[in-house]
Amino acid sequence: MSRPALTTAFVALLRRDLLLAYRRRAELLQPLLFLLVVVTLFPLGVGPSPQLLANIAPGVIWIAALLATVLSLDSLFRSDYEDGTLEQMVLSGQPLTLIALARIVAHWLIAGLPIVLLSPLLAVWMNLPDAGVPVLLKSLAIGTPVLSLIGAIGGALTVSLKRGGQLLSLLVFPLYVPLLILATSAVSSAVAGLPYSGQLGLILAGMIAALTLAPFATAAALKLSLS
């Protein structure tokens, strides 16, 4: 048997995931619309005062991004688990870590990247001062991969449960707290004219740590869910 090289298998899985996402693009849009709706609700709820909105903008946008990501996490491994693809992939002898990493990368491209691209629009919406916009963009660019990476562990742990969605959010939200604090503090600092590279550096360090460890943890969780 000529087993495909790791890169070939990785690319094959990534291509399949992107193709599947394209075929179900209506489902793809839901988290993004959710993000827009949540951010839109804030001015209606707290009042349209420009100063107030500017103050809460980093927090609102980041919390909305967290919620939108968690919304799409439940489906990360579910369909592959339910139709037997996951067990076939496990039996194929390709490392489970590779499968996990490919799914995480696909999830970020599908759910994380659009949030990053949409964030300047949200910033305008929330009247975030210009100085904060590039930092918001940067914090989301390095922060959303962390959301996908940590979320994948939760998704893998809850995949065998019929209604794993709520448990999943309980599992991953506490893990997102440090990220939320660092990211909003970076954006607020930038708006106030203070240095923010420390916060961004810590988020980046967190991303690298998550990138190295989360695929292994996800693989272990998938193994647990399958047995």
Added chain:
Amino acid sequence: MLSVSELSFERYFERVFEPVSFELHAGSLLLVTGANGCGKTTLLRVLAGLLEPSEGELLVRKHPLYAGHEPAIKDDLSVEENIRFMMRFMGRRNSETGRTDEELSQSVIAKIGLAAVAQQEGRTLSAGQRKRCCLSRLLFCDEALWLLDEPYSNLDHEGIVMLDGIVREHLGTGGCCVMTSHGSLRPEGFELQECFLRSGRHSSTWAAA
């Protein structure tokens, strides 16, 4: 190739099936029979390595190919896309490395009898066509040990004959195969070992008490 002695599996401290022992050599076929719910699928999953045996010894010398109840077909991909993904991800026979993915997937689809629906999405397939799509792996993977869970279910007569042919060819080239069946459909004209599986659920201390 496969050697099993006094193997059993427990779930929630209860045996799923009574311990079984058998040995399988190149070119032989084992038929696992038993009533519904007696643990045939569980036994196959243990043999495939998806579950850890609770007792007994299991020696699998070759990497197995397992075809279970879930067909592993994506509803949003066409038959051809599904098969091509499996090929790219799981690999193919050494003898087929010279052919492109396209040629190989088309010849597999023709052989398995799905040429007419090759471009249709997975969701539109009938149960029998899904089974065929799932079994198409047998044609391009070359694992020597096949674990087939109820391979005849949902197949029409022509499909059954086709599957018998594929299995016969596999056994002829030194492969071996474990198959489950709940009785009505079974491989015809094979020299086979049979293993009757008994459910372990009611033989526990609970029943004795």
